[in-house]
Amino acid sequence: MDNSKRSVVVTGFGPFGEHTINASWIAVQELKKLGLGSEVDLHVSEVPVEYQTVQSLVPSLWKKHHPLLIVHVGVSGMATTVTLEKCGRNHGYKGLDNSSFCPDTQCCIVGGPDCINSVIDMESVCKRVSASGLGVVVSVSKDAGRYLCDFTYYTSLYLSHGRSAFVHVPPLGKPYSGEDLGRALQAIIQEMLELMDQAEEKIHCQQHFH
Template sequence: MASWELEKLGLRDDVDLHVYEVPVEYQTVQRLIPALWKKHSPQLVVHVGVSGMATTVTLEKCGHNVGYKGLDNCRFCPGSQCCVEGGPECIDSIIDMDTVCKRVSALGLDVTVTISKDAGRYLCDFTYYTSLYQSRGRSAFVHVPPLGKPYTAEQLGRALQAIIEEMLDVLEHSEDKINCQHEH
């Protein structure tokens, strides 16, 4: 999996990387994602999911609250068909995915990176929304194609490494701007 390849490659020295496998189960996601945020208080959480339909590495801009009808690996589906009852319909990541996409594409990696506004109303979207809600937008989601279709684990690992480093850079610069505005 691309995430394990990223764990081997690592990120820049000032970043602590924690990699977790999240089961394809609604109830586990609802329990695990808040617990991970509480345990680590991360600057950013980047979720990675495999999409059989993906042919590119896809940066998801937002997560959706409603429309979850598919059964998970435990044959469960939330009765409300939503992540957070009463939550907003859609939550955007605070990361500017267009900027990240342009920057990573300019690096000349042998991987195509694209943008999406629909993570699919299944466990990927459910996980993303849950994390965005928990973090007030300090999350990202990257969809990758299945291994070998067309990219190797190493190619995906290097792409994720570049994407996450750009996301952290974009996040740090946007926070610098916010801090400057507050000082005046």
């Protein structure tokens, strides 16, 4: 294994409700075909729409791959753009999952903060990707919806001290194809990595001068 390579994990969700084919997993599989360049080891994983599975799977992905960044992708029936989520929320989980379960506490992490922001500046990512002429509209949101998407994001943000991202995609064909969504994810994640690199460089420079 080449240790100079950085590892990035990207997850999509399995089917639920009327989403018998989940656009998020299709998009992630398209991204896998495209890759993130030779410097990045890309690992993808399909996440079942179940709270309890998320609680064990997310930590295991961090342990197994030690990623620089983990990006979760989910579908939103209300989305018409590719949406970058700024934060995950701890409370308000009342919706039942695929095994008709919801957490008794209705929260992700008992005693955790109400809201955790990603370390990535989603507005910056949005601006940069929008300026690149990708042909896919990208927007930013502060509410990931209090279902498995939000639950997964919060769990990941909590474990990674903010080194996570969440992207909502519209259902397939409304208006984008799986290939479009894969290209959009590639561009978005490359910008995220670029921003993380710049932040790292700033920190090193500051350390150097003090």
